[in-house]
Amino acid sequence: MSQNDKEAKEAVDQAKDIVIESLGETMDLYGVTRSVGNLYGTMYFEDSMTLDEMREKLKMSKPSMSTGVKKLQEFDIVKQSFRRGSRKQTFVAEKNFFSFFNKFFTQKWEREVKFNLEAIKEAQPILEDVINTEDVSQEIRNEAQSINAQLEYSKAYYYWLEQLVEGIRSGKIFEVFPPDQNKNQDY
Incomplete structure (x- = not known):
C-alpha cells in the first residue's frame, strides 16, 4: 500500500470513528450504554460482522459483544444474517436511519x-x-x-x-x- 493510500485510509477511519463516537453518545443519551452504541456504529459501516470481528475491531470481550448484539436485536436494529461459507453467526446493522x-x-x-x-x-x-x-x-x-x-x-x-x-x-x-x-x- 502506498503512503498516500495509508494516509487516505487513516483519514477514512478517522471520519468513521467520529461518526461511531457520535452514535455511541447519542444512544447513551437514550439509555443504551456507549459501548453498545459504539458497537452499532461500527456495524453500521460494515456489510456484516461475526462476534469475533466485532471483538477485534472494538477490543471487547466476546461475551460483551454477544450481550451488546442481543441488546441491539431487542431494538430490531441488528439482525442475524447469512454469510456463505461461514459457520459463524453474522450480524448486520440497520442502515436506514x-x-x-x-x-x-x-x-x-x-x-x-x-x-x-x-x-x-x-x-x-x-x-x-x-x-x-x-x-x-x-x-x-x-x-x-x-x-x-x-x-x-x-x-x-x-x-x-x-x-x-x-x-x-x-x-x-x-x-x-x-x-x-x-x-x-x-x-
Whole structure:
C-alpha cells in the first residue's frame, strides 16, 4: 500500500470513528450504554460482522459483544444474517436511519407511556381516597387534589405520544414531515 493510500485510509477511519463516537453518545443519551452504541456504529459501516470481528475491531470481550448484539436485536436494529461459507453467526446493522428511528425510539416511547400511565392509574385512586376522606386536613386534601390534577393533565401527553408512535409506525408522520433526500447541508 502506498503512503498516500495509508494516509487516505487513516483519514477514512478517522471520519468513521467520529461518526461511531457520535452514535455511541447519542444512544447513551437514550439509555443504551456507549459501548453498545459504539458497537452499532461500527456495524453500521460494515456489510456484516461475526462476534469475533466485532471483538477485534472494538477490543471487547466476546461475551460483551454477544450481550451488546442481543441488546441491539431487542431494538430490531441488528439482525442475524447469512454469510456463505461461514459457520459463524453474522450480524448486520440497520442502515436506514428512518427505519432505525422508527424501531429504536418508538420502543423507548412505548415503554415510557406504559410505565407512566400504569403509575398514574395506580396513584390516582390513592389520591382520590385522600381527597374523599373528611377527617384529613384541607391542606393535605388540597395537595392531593393538586397532584391528581397534574396527573390528569399529564395523560394528554402520554396519549399524544401513543399517537406519535402510531404515526411513525404507520408512516403517516412522513406525510406531514417528508424527508428531503436531496438536503445535504451543514448544521
